[in-house]
Amino acid sequence: MKAIVYTEYGPPEVLHVADLQKPTPKDQEILIRIHAASVNYGDITARNFGNITGRQFNMPGFFLFPAKVAFGLRKPKKQVLGSELSGVVESVGTNVSKLKPGDEVFAYPGMNMGAYAEYICMPETKAVALKPSNLSHAEAAGLPYGGLMALILLRKANIQPGQKVLINGASGGIGAIALQLAKHYGAQVTAVCSTPSLDYVRSLGADHVIDYTREDFTQNGKQYDLIFDVLGRSSFARSKRSLTPNGRLVYVSFKVKQLLQMMWTSITGGRRVICNMAAESAYDLNQVKSLAESGKIKIIVDQVFPAEQAAEAHQTIEQGGTKGRVVIAF
Ligand SMILES: NC(=O)c1ccc[n+]([C@@H]2O[C@H](COP(=O)([O-])OP(=O)(O)OC[C@H]3O[C@@H](n4cnc5c(N)ncnc54)[C@H](OP(=O)(O)O)[C@@H]3O)[C@@H](O)[C@H]2O)c1
Incomplete structure (x- = not known):
């Protein structure tokens, strides 16, 4: 599958397209064919995490070292960024009961990352829900976080x-x-x-x-x-x-x-x-879905980039002044 990977910390140019093995869902997981993933603060921070100082880290300092160990001290352990996405369920594990192939979903893998790719596996019990029916994949990808x-x-x-x-x-x-x-x-x-x-x-x-x-x-x-x-x-x-x-x-x-x-x-x-730290769930994502479907929340998409231009998508966010979400399409 096509994925945007980074093997070293640094500027947007560390992002490049690579061919990775398509994942297979475990019993309790769904396999999602991702159509859109958005770029957010977490992606920008994680891309450069090895160089982040305590001063730049926007959370209590005692979280920094465990976070650096989790993400990789010298090189990124999770090589595919992306914490929010929209796509279609392609297949499901044997213990999955709520979602089925063909369902349009949006999701927040959060710090597990992995949304900058054509496919991702997620447990259906995590922050994944049916996509708001009135939103495109690009809009829905900009909503979960x-x-x-x-x-x-x-x-x-x-x-x-x-x-x-x-x-x-x-x-x-x-x-x-x-x-x-x-x-x-x-x-x-x-x-x-x-x-x-x-x-x-x-x-x-x-x-x-x-x-x-x-x-x-x-x-x-x-x-x-x-x-x-x-x-x-x-x-x-x-x-x-x-x-x-x-x-x-x-x-x-x-x-x-x-x-x-x-x-x-x-x-x-x-x-x-x-x-407060927010602990996200499928329940809350369903609340977000309802709010979007009733028109209480709208998502403005500023720009959509193809996967090959992921570095430009990150640069656009870093330059500031965007009016809405920046999305990568797969
Ligand atoms: N508590 C939690 O559970 C939790 C979860 C996730 C993230 N976070 C935190 O949320 C933050 C990221 O939020 P985000 O994704 O919304 O960031 P973002 O998309 O980068 O937006 C930052 C906002 O801050 C504004 N801003 C920049 N400099 C400012 C200043 N000096 N004074 C006032 N406003 C300023 C920006 O305005 P302009 O663009 O107009 O300059 C923009 O509206 C991070 O610090 C992260 O650690 C917390």
């Missing part, structure tokens, strides 16, 4: 109708869906991103927009019930004045400092810090 993270983390933040919510990083993979979900839950949403993405986040339903290259939202005198910070760029000390007295600052990306702030503010009450 952002859809799952936004759904799970906003649910944990206990978002309520009528709340004022600020999404810091609203134009990215997670933020663009968090923005739409927050609107769906009845919040008034302020979207923060850079200048080229302002119209994009407006088109997704933002009530207000802030360009972080021109304005610091912590200095504008406005207060929010919930600040959803995707990259963890706002400090709690500075953001306090932007939170209502019982407001919450939700860090999607966090370090040990924010974990300690979460523990401290859970004792003191008032303005609180929340850090």
